[in-house]
Amino acid sequence: MAMKDVECCGDGAGQQATRAESEPAHARRARSSADGPKIVDHKVTLLIAAGAAMAANCEMCLNKIVPDLIEAGVAEGDIRRAVEIGQFVKDKPAGIMKQAADTLTGSRLSERSEPAENGCPADRMKQAAACR
Secondary structure (H helix, E strand, C coil): CCCCCECCCCCCCEEEEEHHHHHCCCHHHHHHHCCCCCCCCCCHHHHHHHHHHCHHHCHHHHHHHHHHHHHHHCCHHHHHHHHHHHHHHHHHHHHHHHHHHHHHHHCCCCHHCCCCCCCCHHHHHHHHHHHH
8 A cells, every 4th residue: 555745843944754753643553453453353352362361360251251252162272372472471570579578677578479378468467466
């Protein structure tokens, strides 16, 4: 598709821009999505949603998306990989924060791979204070 040159900024300085550069971004996106190849089809969209649901801790979303993926004929291995990627996206920043907290406070959060077995430490402190 040929781009028509148009004068930019209207100051007569002779600066040129293509039509694509001068039109609003939303118009370029709409045109490119209508004209271009469809890389992200329905199945890929659902896989992205499954990973995002996992990363966002949205069980309700995952409960809706997984049956839709199965109905769309997506392989179980692909579904599993999507949720594993979502979990990684969630866990990686959490691990970095644990290491930062350990460095700054001397805690040992990064040594734990699972949540505390005894529940929330603040709840335990509150219960101990109530028993006094």
